[in-house]
Amino acid sequence: MLRMARSLPEEVLEHVFSFIHSDKDRNAISMVCKSWYEIERWCRRRIFVGNCYAVNPSMVIRRFPEVRSVELKGKPHFADFNLVPDGWGGYVYPWIAAMANAYPWLEEISLKRMVVTDETLELIAKSFKNFKVLVLSSCEGFSTDGLAAIAANCRNLRQLDLRESEVDDPSGHWLSHFPDSFTSLVSLNISCLGSEVNFSALEHLVGRCPNLRTLRLNRAVPLDRLANILRRAPQLVELGAGTYSAELRPDVFSSIAGAFSGCKELKSLSGFWDVVPGYLPAIYPICSSLTSLNLSYATIQSPDLVKLVSQCQSLQRLWVLDYIEDIGLEALAAFCKDLQELRVFPSEPFALEPNVSLTEQGLVSVSEGCLKLHSVLYFCRQMTNDALVTIARNCPKMTRFRLCIIEPRTPDYITLQPLDDGFGAIVEHCKDLRRLSLSGLLTDRVFEYIGTHAKKLEMLSVAFAGDSDLGLHHVLYGCENLRKLEIRDCPFGDKALLANAAKLETMRSLWMSSCSVSFGACKLLGQKMPRLNIEVIDERGPPDSRPESCPVEKLYIYRTLAGPRFDMPGFVWTMDEDSALRFS
């Protein structure tokens, strides 16, 4: 090995390394020997930090001086469902400030669940001369002023993607800040914006960017504007329409239909708020080449959905509301043999009674007809063990399986048994399963199955399940590849957590809310595990104002090299070596 290192010049090694992109492989390379470590760190261009508090910016910059692309994630996943109180953290500004100095040639920033301010965006806009890609996924804290700064200053911007972010006081004029000379846009996703954008600015922008491939409009773009936009960008590959409703008029219809037919490259459709079914035939001509269809905001009923999907023979991904019903899913199973990913969202999640005829049968049909199905997110109101067993047997290649039975603790509606066996079959047959979300009535037994079989599982979401610590223990002990575990409203307490404390260092994070982990146990963990941050999140006030045995409201544990953070709000406490003293 030593001889090889000497005989192959650095430049050659670097060139070889440039073909290695995955973080895992790059990490492996860097562990071979010191010189490879050195060479690798100088040529790593892309870094991914899954938890922004696991390291601090200076550590990253010190090790990787020539980074061009950064991806950061902030809040835990359950923040999506309002379980993480506002103000918890995830501020990106310190990262940007550090990188503004260290990485003047930074090109890409992707953030997920982070707090981004206008100040941050302005700093990005003026610090990175070759800035190309900004992806803000489920972020918040900024306004269209920040976007205006990006538009005005980033001369080489290729991608601006605001997917599902919360943007304050949106006004449409920020789009006009793109100078007339700006033509490099490849991808624009503004679907999350609440208010109107300036339509003529939008049309002009679209018209002068010949490389535009992805355009996701927001709800405020009406149907009659869509045709104009499409005509200016017939090269589009991915389109998010705005509101797809207007008074049915033949001239408008033919205009839209003509515009769509002109887009020969279209592969992905999304948007479609407030659909008037009479306009759906306008997209029939392009259906056969569609690979991705996101109708999860579209209030289209089952018959129209059937007509639509039965023409999408190339479909690989479908996101849809439960209006599709079992009957629509049968059609899907019959016509869309290439389907790989299915997500069915509830149209009325808070209704007491089901409003549509969507049951476990729909998912079973798809599992029977679509042999390539490997990613499922399914909201429904009833399930049986038999159905789950059938699905498991039909889809041994399943990698992501998320089932949400809307009512917590719902048993098998035929046998009234827990759904342990059904999920057990999933983990037993689907040996490549990486992500699993459970629901329904579940005992410790399901966790035993998971611990025994789900060896590739990386992320597990649990709610209203289990009987005792044994359940949690099975998972922590058995799931060798577990990285993220999020639990809410389960009877898990101290025992399993303390017994498997070391496991927590092998994971990215653990979230437990409305469980039974005592403050005392949190303190103990904080004392004994210096490489974990044990964050107690409790809006009832300081945990030491209650008995030590009192369970904490929420607990977020993550491994970190950066130590406790300093940007915590008043309702978050980190347990560390000192805290035991401080709290006594």
Next chain:
Amino acid sequence: MSPALLGVEEEGQSNVSLAASSTSIDCISRNGCGLKERNYLGLSDCSSVDSSAVPSLSEENKNNLNLKATELRLGLPGSQSPEREADVSLLSTGKLDEKPLFPMLPLKDGICSSLQKHVISGNKRGFSDTMDGFSEVKGSLYSEKNWLFHSAGTESDSPQSVGQGTFPGSSGMNAMQLSRPSGAQSHMMKEVPQKVLQDRCHGANGTNLNQAGTSNNSSSAPAAKAQVVGWPPIKSFRKNTLASSSKNNDEVDGKPSSGALFVKVSMDGAPYLRKVDLRTYSTYQELSCALEKMFSCFTIGQCGSHGVPGKEKLSESKLRDLLNGSEYVLTYEDKDRDWMLVGDVPWEMFIDTCKRLKIMKSSDAIGLGMCFCI
């Protein structure tokens, strides 16, 4: 697990996971032999925590912990409400009755009260009929701790909790004020469970459930389902879209719109925003109470940051005075981007037009009161 809360054991409820898990649970109850722990750091023994700060009571409780703590019962929807009711009335005199025993809706955005949720799910009538069948099965070979009652435990620790505000969503100050009696209370609670257990054996079943169910329904306002925070797990963006889509359809169907309606709440001087779901309240009073609690820790700058308790606790009534009196007013931004004082229009109209809320200093709000309503 909380030894003090072990006092709230009860039995006699249906357990769906019968024989199989009972063996493993029995195993655990014999001092953890079924757990197969890999005791990496010798951490499995909870009592190694520095106990100097812990009241002596809990030592005893910790020994109980080994046996009782792992005897959990599967909490089934609908099966909890009766115990909760019986429980609470046993543990204190009339005072707790003032509290919303079965608050239908989460009191505060972002706070999960497991007990609340459990009660809520118990009110689903369709399912409770099924569960009635189970309540016959008294397969309880072992008494189990109902983990749900941890919040009940905290509550019971401090029976003189003030009115409505101190259910799990209570602000830090209440908990702190009342922490001193907790030692005494938990002692009392230890006595109680036996009685509770006995009472429970005799018929806290379907009938109680239905009673509880009906009493709940009469006290709650909306016909739409009571919402557990963050459940079902749907992103806010999607929920809000659904909500406004269903509003559009309402004129056609006449069905009540459901779904969350989150708006941001800011307060002058507070370091960060909060969000509230307007649909969880049905009156201005409820909203006002909830906001008081949420922002109590900002006023007078008292909030236990980094675990150091603030010296002056702001009592809830004092804060209410602050909010209702001269210092702060609650304002909202409507669809036309005007800032208005909250309270001028009927509640339904308000939630239709309110885009965000702001707690302003009264001095800043002069002139807002002059808005007219239709």
